[in-house]
Amino acid sequence: MSATVELWSEDQEFLNCKQAANFLGVSETSFYRIRMAQAIPFYKIGKQLKFKIVDLINYREGQRTSIGKATQSVDTSNSKIRLLGR
Numbered sequence: 901m902s903a904t905v906e907l908w909s910e911d912q913e914f915l916n917c918k919q920a921a922n923f924l925g926v927s928e929t930s931f932y933r934i935r936m937a938q939a940i941p942f943y944k945i946g947k948q949l950k951f952k953i954v955d956l957i958n959y960r961e962g963q964r965t966s967i968g969k970a971t972q973s974v975d976t977s978n979s980k981i982r983l984l985g986r
Contacts, residue, residue: 914943914950923956934959 915923920940921931934940935949940959942949 912953914945914952915956917949917951920951920956923953924960 917931917935918928921928924931924934926934935942940951941955942951944950
C-alpha cells in the first residue's frame, strides 16, 4: 500500500523543518546545519520553527553558481572568506 503525502500547497506560506528540507532537496541534518548557520530566516510559531517558502526560494537561488563567470571575475576585496596563501 502506498500513500502520497502533499508536503505543501500553493496557498501554504510556511513549512516546518522536514518540509523545508524536502523543498530544498537536502537531508534534515543538512537543513539543520544550514539553519544553524543562520542562512535562512525562520519564524517561531508556538514551539515550532516555520520557514517561509519565499525565503527558501531566495536561499536556493543564492546558491546558484555560474562556473564560467565565477572563475573569471571573483572579487575578494570585500570578502570575509580568507583564501589560502593570502
